[in-house]
Amino acid sequence: MKYLIHVLILFYLLPLSVFANTKGIISNDVTKSNKTTLTVAIAEGGYYPFYYKEKDTLKGLSVDIINYIKVNSHFDFNFITLQWPRALDLVARGKVDLILTLFKTPKRKQIYYFIEPSYGSEINQLFSLTDTDIDFTGQLTQLAPYAIGTLREYSYGKAFDQAQYLKKRPALTEEVLLKLLLNKQIDMLIGNPFKFSRLINHEQLNTKVRAIMPYVAMTPVYMVLTKERKDSHTIKQTLEQLIQQLKSTPSYQELLDKYQLNFK
Template identity: 25%
Template sequence: MKTMLLHLCLLTPLLLATSSTHAKAVKLVTFAYPPYEYATGNGADGIVVRIVERAFDHLGEDLVIHVLPWKRALHMVRIGQADGIFTAYRTKDRLRFLDYSRVVLMPQVLSVWALRTADIAYDGSLDSLGDTSIGLVDDISYGAKVDEAIRTGRLRLLDYAPVSAQNVKKLLHGRTDAIIMNKYGAIHHLLKHNGLKRVVELTPAVSSEPSYLAFSKVRGLTALRDRLDKVLEDMIATGEYQAIIDGYFAERNAGASLQALVEANKASALR
């Protein structure tokens, strides 16, 4: 018994220190949106995950990232169960419970993707897609332009799925005419399903929307947000930000840049 008590006494400071470390770690939530952020066996990875992790390394802050369904992630920051969320579009509703970073975490180009065999008369306006069935992700903001078209009924034939991967599968199997999706996210999933050559990115792009890391107002972390902005600015200015992006895609494309894939898709669409 004395030995057990001694062991407990020796372990208690360590346990308290470990608990304290986890308590101090900044808890961020995100959702599965490859190649930007997604869960792995060891936690999370992706372009934006790596950028955020590097930024918090510079800040000297411990960090925990949880990949969750987007609806749950939003609820957690709304009630203060998580410190922050990414990659979030800036909306009027979310401004009520989120303190957004000033520096854009990741600009996201939204495009319309369709099978090459489809006859879609897209002229660059969302009105031209009024009679086209479009796959979207549930509870995701697509930025002011698309959100307004949905709200006003200009986009009428909407087919929602919980995650982007399901929309890509529906497109490839002909169950929806088109999808509106972030360019690099679409390329990621289409490559995964050997579908990039069967699909074309319609031009022009729908929009380019900035996405951010935003902190829960309940948690009162505006000082941390301001420090993060400064670090992100420095990372962008020094080229560290772009180097992280280039390094990620080089790992997954045998050293080839993602831009080469984008150009190849455009070229094949002209043939």
């Protein structure tokens, strides 16, 4: 009789395990020991609103995407803060697994696996000194006379990247670019307006530096995976499944609204 009761209990519980994953979500009931840890490179100083620190807590759209993947997969993540060029190099060589918030270019596609689909979009904007008269209506040729500060190893959209006639002056950080602008070593700089607006406000430079409209470009951003891991293809498939799954939910639109990245 006891054996019969035991069988009935097992039969009763069986459907719970069989149908637990009917929505395609990988079960989050995974012990820590079964987790595969992936290292994630992020840039020094953060990249608001994609990732940034608030009271020693890492926040942002990219972080929320990573947390969603963590909950719904067997992956765990370890964030590593690096200078941007070094981060790109280490992921290319397989010393770091992932990098966040990257634009897709033909050169980069040869080096990294881009996780499809993109998980957001970024706008790039020009900034100049308030006493500088620059006429810009959206045509990049209008910028030919000026020296433009850029970040090393960053992409600003296909049109800007391929505009060889532009005088681009690369620097390592946004802070350096801002100093170059204030010292009139460049005429303008280009970058993420969220990041630069926060920096300008923090340095109380609102009367000295202005944003120029219109935006230069709006470009999809991707999570990027090294090609050097033996299990890269499997990881890529899982990450793509989960990002696609998240983007199909109302929660994704709420995240875009939360970080003011819903440009529709």
